[in-house]
Amino acid sequence: MAINPFSPLYNVFALKLLGGAVLEGRDGPVTGRAAHKRRLAILAVLAVARGRPVGRERIIGLLWPEHPTDSARHLLSESLYVLRKELGEGAVVGVGDDVALDPAVVPSDVGELEATLEAGDPEGAARVYAGPFLDGFYVADAPEFERWAEGERERLARIWARAVESLAEAREAAGCPLQAADWWRTLAARDPHSSRIALRLMRALDAAGERAAALRAGSTHAALMREDLEVEPDPEVLAYAERLRAEPPRSARAAPVPLPEPGAVTAPDEVQPEPGDAAGAPGVGPAEGAPPVRTGHLPRVPVRGARQEPRWNRAAYHGGLVGMILGLLLAALTSPRPPAANPSPERDPRRIAVLYPDDYTPGRALQYLGNGLVERVTHDLSQVDGLEITPLNAVKAYRDGKMSYDSLISSLDVGSVVEVSVQGAGERVRVTVKLADTNTRKYLDSQTIDHELGDLLSLQDSVSGTVVQALRRVLGREIRVRERRAGTQSDEALALVLHGEKERDDAAVIARRKHPLDAAAAARRLRIADSLLARAEAADPEWPDPPILRGRVALSLAMLLDEGPARTQALAIGLGHAKRALDKEPDNPAALEVHGTLLWQLVATAATTPAKDPRLAAAERDLRRAIDLEPSRATAMATLSQLLRIRGGFAEADLFAQKAVEADAFLEDAHVILNQLHFSSITMANYAAATEWCERGRRQFPEHRYFVDCRLRLLVEDPSVRPDPNLAWRLVAEGNRVDPPETARAAGHAYQPIYRQMAAAAVLARAGQKDSARAVVARARQATDVDGEMRVDVMYDEANVRLLLGEKESALRLLEGYLALRPDQKPFIARDPLFSGLAQEPRFRRIVSP
Numbered sequence: 001m002a003i004n005p006f007s008p009l010y011n012v013f014a015l016k017l018l019g020g021a022v023l024e025g026r027d028g029p030v031t032g033r034a035a036h037k038r039r040l041a042i043l044a045v046l047a048v049a050r051g052r053p054v055g056r057e058r059i060i061g062l063l064w065p066e067h068p069t070d071s072a073r074h075l076l077s078e079s080l081y082v083l084r085k086e087l088g089e090g091a092v093v094g095v096g097d098d099v100a101l102d103p104a105v106v107p108s109d110v111g112e113l114e115a116t117l118e119a120g121d122p123e124g125a126a127r128v129y130a131g132p133f134l135d136g137f138y139v140a141d142a143p144e145f146e147r148w149a150e151g152e153r154e155r156l157a158r159i160w161a162r163a164v165e166s167l168a169e170a171r172e173a174a175g176c177p178l179q180a181a182d183w184w185r186t187l188a189a190r191d192p193h194s195s196r197i198a199l200r201l202m203r204a205l206d207a208a209g210e211r212a213a214a215l216r217a218g219s220t221h222a223a224l225m226r227e228d229l230e231v232e233p234d235p236e237v238l239a240y241a242e243r244l245r246a247e248p249p250r251s252a253r254a255a256p257v258p259l260p261e262p263g264a265v266t267a268p269d270e271v272q273p274e275p276g277d278a279a280g281a282p283g284v285g286p287a288e289g290a291p292p293v294r295t296g297h298l299p300r301v302p303v304r305g306a307r308q309e310p311r312w313n314r315a316a317y318h319g320g321l322v323g324m325i326l327g328l329l330l331a332a333l334t335s336p337r338p339p340a341a342n343p344s345p346e347r348d349p350r351r352i353a354v355l356y357p358d359d360y361t362p363g364r365a366l367q368y369l370g371n372g373l374v375e376r377v378t379h380d381l382s383q384v385d386g387l388e389i390t391p392l393n394a395v396k397a398y399r400d401g402k403m404s405y406d407s408l409i410s411s412l413d414v415g416s417v418v419e420v421s422v423q424g425a426g427e428r429v430r431v432t433v434k435l436a437d438t439n440t441r442k443y444l445d446s447q448t449i450d451h452e453l454g455d456l457l458s459l460q461d462s463v464s465g466t467v468v469q470a471l472r473r474v475l476g477r478e479i480r481v482r483e484r485r486a487g488t489q490s491d492e493a494l495a496l497v498l499h500g501e502k503e504r505d506d507a508a509v510i511a512r513r514k515h516p517l518d519a520a521a522a523a524r525r526l527r528i529a530d531s532l533l534a535r536a537e538a539a540d541p542e543w544p545d546p547p548i549l550r551g552r553v554a555l556s557l558a559m560l561l562d563e564g565p566a567r568t569q570a571l572a573i574g575l576g577h578a579k580r581a582l583d584k585e586p587d588n589p590a591a592l593e594v595h596g597t598l599l600w601q602l603v604a605t606a607a608t609t610p611a612k613d614p615r616l617a618a619a620e621r622d623l624r625r626a627i628d629l630e631p632s633r634a635t636a637m638a639t640l641s642q643l644l645r646i647r648g649g650f651a652e653a654d655l656f657a658q659k660a661v662e663a664d665a666f667l668e669d670a671h672v673i674l675n676q677l678h679f680s681s682i683t684m685a686n687y688a689a690a691t692e693w694c695e696r697g698r699r700q701f702p703e704h705r706y707f708v709d710c711r712l713r714l715l716v717e718d719p720s721v722r723p724d725p726n727l728a729w730r731l732v733a734e735g736n737r738v739d740p741p742e743t744a745r746a747a748g749h750a751y752q753p754i755y756r757q758m759a760a761a762a763v764l765a766r767a768g769q770k771d772s773a774r775a776v777v778a779r780a781r782q783a784t785d786v787d788g789e790m791r792v793d794v795m796y797d798e799a800n801v802r803l804l805l806g807e808k809e810s811a812l813r814l815l816e817g818y819l820a821l822r823p824d825q826k827p828f829i830a831r832d833p834l835f836s837g838l839a840q841e842p843r844f845r846r847i848v849s850p
Contacts, residue, residue, distance in 0.1 A: 012025060012087075012088070013025055013091070013106045014107050015043055015107070015108040015109070015110075016108070017044050017047060017108060017133055017134055018110065018128070018129055018130045018131055018132070018133060018135075020131070020134070020135055020136060020137065021040050023040060028702070028703075031733075031734070032086055033082045033086060034082060034087060036079075036082075037137075037138075037139050038063055039082060040137070041063055041137075041139050041142070042059060042076075042079055042080070042083065043083070043101060043106070044134060045058075045059055045062060045148075046092070046100060047101055047103075047110050049101070050103060050111050051101065051103050052100065053099065054100065055097060055098055056076060056097050056098070056099060059076055060072040060073065060076055061144055062145040062148055063139065063145055064076070064142075065142070065144050066141065080094070080099065087106060090102055090105050109128055109130065110156065112128050113125050113156065113159075114159070116128055122166050123163075123167055125159075125160065125163040126160065126167060126183075126186075129156075132156075132157060133149065133152050133153040133157075134149045134152075134153065135153075137149070157190075161187060161190065161191070164183050164186055164187050165183070165187060167183045168181075168187070168204070171183065172204065172207075177204045177205075177207035177208040178205075178210070180204040180207075181205045181208055181210070184197060184200050184204050185201055185217075187201075188201050188217070192220070192221065193221075193228065193229060195225075195237050198218065199236060199237055201214075201217045202217050202237070202240055202241070202244070205217060206244060211244060214244055215244055218238075218240070221233060221237060222238070222241075346439050346482075347409070347413055347414060347438055347439055348413075348415045349415035349416045349437065349439075349479060350387050350388055350475065350479065351413060351414045351415050352387060352389050352417070352418060352471075353389075353394070353408070353409075353414040353417050354377055354395070354418040354420070355374075355395055355399070355417060356370075356395065357370030357371065357420040357421060357422055358370070358419075358422075359421070359422050359423075360421060360422070361423055361424040366422045366423075366429060367422075369422055369429065369456070370422040372460060373420060373422070373431060373459075373460060373464070374420050375392065376463070377420070377433070377467055380464045380465075381418075381468055390414060394412060395408065414438060415437070416435060416437060416444075416475065417436045417438055418433060418467075418471065419433070419436065420432070420433050427452060427453050428450060428451065428452055428453060429453050429459070430448060430450050431450075431451070431459075433447045433449075433463070433467045433471075434446045434447075435470075435474055435475075444474050445471065445474040447466055447467050447470050449467075451463070461699075465700065469700060480501075481498060484497055484545060487544075487545050488540045488545070489540070490539050490540040492536075492539045493536040493539035493543060493546065494536075496532050496533065496536035497532075497533065497536045497546055499532050500528075500529040500530075500532035500536065500549060501549065503525045503526070503532065504525070504526065504529040504549070504552070504556065506525050507523070507529065508522070511560060519560050523557055523561075526557045527557070529553050530553045530557075533546045533547075534546070534550065537550070543584075544581040544584040544588050544591055545590075547577040547578065547580040547584075547591075548590050550574070551574040551575070551578040551591075552574075552594055554570050554571065554574025554598070555594070555597060555598055557570045558570035558601065558605075559748075567605055568602065568605055571598050572602070574594070575595065575598045578591055578594045578595035579595065581595075582595060587625075589627075592623070592625050592629070593623060595622050596620070596621070596622030596623040596626065596636070596640075599615045599616075599619035600616070600619040600623075600639060600643055602615060603615050616643065616646070616647070620640065623639055623643065624640065627640065633663070634661075634663040634673070635660075637659050637660035638657065638660040638672055638676060640656050641654070641656040641657040641660065641676055641680075642676065646824070648827035650680060650683055651684075653680055654677070654680040654681070654684065657676045657680055660676075671704050671706060674696055674697040674701075674707075675693075675697065675706040675707075677689075678690050678694050678697065678710050678713075681693060683831065683833070685833040685836075687717070690710075690718070691714055691718070693710075694707060694710035697710065698711070703738050705752065708734050708738055708739075709755070709756065711731055712731040712732065712735065712756060713759065715728055715759070715763055716759045716766075716800075717833065723763045723764075723767040724763070725760070725764050725767050725769060728759065728760045728763040731756075732756040732759070732760050735753070736753055736756065739752060741753040750790060751789075751794075754780050754783060754790060754793070754794060755793075757779065758777065758794065758797035758798065758800075759797070761773045761777050761780070761797075762801050762804055764776065765801050765804035765805050770805055773804075773805060774805070780794055780798075781798070792818060792821050792822065795814045795817055795818040796815075799812075799815045799835070800834045802814065803834070803835065803838070808837075808841075811838070812838065812843050812844060812847070815835070815844070815847060815848075816843075816847045819847055819848065826848045829848050830848040
């Protein structure tokens with residue numbers, strides 16, 4: 001069996017340069033001195049050389065071109081010393097005036113990509129390529145390095161494209177046009193302006209009998225050429241589209257609405273154009289008979305921080321791998337099954353059997369470990385509301401060979417099976433867990449965890465936590481698809497809804513990067529989703545799901561936009577969609593939740609004081625009604641919890657947040673809910689509970705900013721915790737790593753990096769380092785001088801620091817100024833434990849009174 005060079009079982013470090021720049025260790029991304037940008041740049045230069053020596057002068061010319069020679073050589077020597085110390089002496093080898101990176105010690109995905117191609121495995125190369133070389137990675141004052149990186153980026157993109165094209169042509173030659181279309185679609189997503197690729201995709205789709213999809217691909221390409229480049233499409237594309245319309249279809253069956261195919265990466269613009277779009281002009285347009293697109297589409301408004309420039313393939317790069325995985329899952333769940341002579345009812349995927357483990361270690365030496373893991377996973381899954389887990393005793397007959405796999409599935413009537421295997425190597429163990437759908441006989445997910453053998457309890461926690469979260473998410477998606485199937489009799493509407501949901505999910509993945517270009521790409525996919533859902537609504541006007549989902553898409557888009565008219569317009573359009581759904585089904589819990597959530601966001605966006613806005617009561621009624629109708633609706637509970645906090649109902653807000661955690665069987669919003677519970681506990685001075693929620697969030701979402709910042713917040717606010725300035729600054733650095741200032745600005749929480757500084761100042765004040773605390777406050781105030789909103793935010797945190805410094809009058813003056821600008825915060829300030837020392841001050845009682 002081939003060894004994965006990136007497995008921590010075999011290598012301590014791995015360098016990932018495709019789609020970003022990350023040096024990974026066994027415990028995740030390395031954040032120490034070796035991860036400094038210029039040191040990562042040195043590793044990138046050496047990794048591209050694939051073990052061949054690179055001259056020191058070459059590296060200096062790329063990274064320190066403006067420095068004097070002696071100074072630059074000293075900087076390079078210092079960087080190489082750090083890398084050897086952090087990565088091991090054998091990682092970076094020096095021979096005379098040359099330097100090389102040993103790929104056996106620190107493998108890279110660039111090396112794997114090229115080695116895979118050299119081995120004649122283009123499909124393997126296509127899998128390795130996760131995005132552009134050093135995407136989003138920038139080294140200041142190093143223009144030569146930027147030019148070198150751009151050249152390598154183009155070179156690697158070309159060899160990847162050649163590999164994918166060879167796969168497409170091989171599938172065509174083998175008589176598999178649908179699989180060929182998958183690969184042509186992948187290329188079209190990367191280079192949507194290539195007429196040659198668009199034409200090959202159209203031909204492959206037509207050869208597969210997908211006439212409507214072929215026309216849609218041509219329509220998409222034509223719209224992009226006219227809108228982005230302001231030129232007419234290639235005449236050959238137009239002529240081929242006209243020929244497709246004129247000729248009878250290749251197959252007698254009606255061409256279905258295209259769904260994401262296995263292995264496909266959907267092009268960001270693969271959607272029928274909206275009224276007035278260029279694709280509606282004569283030439284290439286929608287297939288005849290396509291349902292009309294309804295009015296009321298989401299506005300084409302600028303996204304926060306996005307540059308207005310021609311659209312290109314960055315979104316496809318970022319979303320490619322995720323799109324491929326989701327495409328596989330969606331196609332597996334929605335593809336028709338061959339009819340059986342006596343079809344049996346479909347088994348419920350929520351009924352799960354966890355099988356006893358396979359031990360691939362010589363002598364089955366780790367069977368005891370596998371058994372313990374299976375028992376732990378079974379127990380933890382059984383705690384999830386909404387899942388029905390088969391007792392282990394019921395699967396013993398299969399383990400003992402007394403019952404076949406098919407008999408086991410039939411007798412237990414389970415829709416999902418969890419398979420566990422263990423394999424030891426020295427002092428480490430690899431655990432693999434797979435989820436299988438018993439209806440389709442396909443694997444839906446697979447998780448592999450490498451761990452030290454020494455600490456078995458830690459191993460059980462790690463394996464069970466990772467596996468249970470993954471399985472819950474996958475099952476949640478599968479069940480969502482099955483519920484959609486049950487809601488409509490229109491195959492076309494169902495296909496469009498599933499396609500629209502996939503675009504929405506892809507947008508969420510892309511938006512997590514928070515870069516302005518990614519925000520623009522996410523917004524574009526959301527508009528695609530809205531257009532698909534509009535067509536679904538036209539195909540089945542009685543089905544409430546399409547307008548409900550359009551309301552959710554509008555909400556997602558609004559969250560990408562700057563506060564103001566653009567966000568308000570998106571929310572208002574979403575509210576109209578939700579109202580149409582309620583007209584169809586007044587007691588639809590999903591429609592009530594979307595309607596209430598959109599009202600709540602309109603209140604939060606408005607300039608008025610939220611607690612006095614009459615729409616707040618209407619939002620609360622909708623959310624409470626949704627929960628009454630469907631007590632497991634976790635997202636409604638989480639939103640209601642937020643709303644109640646604004647109104648000062650902290651105890652009930654905390655109750656609904658806890659209920660949301662219990663009801664959220666598939667972890668769709670667990671990070672938000674856990675963060676809310678942490679905040680609620682902090683507000684009520686329940687620091688033990690606040691710590692518990694913070695730690696739970698860290699285990700489930702170790703790279704989320706919420707669960708780095710919550711540790712810093714506890715260091716500030718929990719009086720039982722010893723003030724530790726060194727730990728505070730480490731947490732500030734960790735928070736800025738997972739949520740850099742530029743990312744925070746793009747994501748709409750620009751103050752968060754400033755808050756981290758102010759939190760460190762509070763810890764310094766608690767530790768008695770008063771001058772240092774004042775210096776940090778002064779820097780934070782200077783950083784917020786140009787932003788009025790952040791200047792108000794810093795007043796709140798500075799009041800806390802001043803109080804810790806013993807400067808009570810300064811604290812009161814700051815709070816007075818803060819509440820004059822934000823009077824809706826008076827209920828919070830009055831009950832905030834940070835200011836409990838002011839509770840008996842008449843001036844404090846006066847400024848917090850309503």
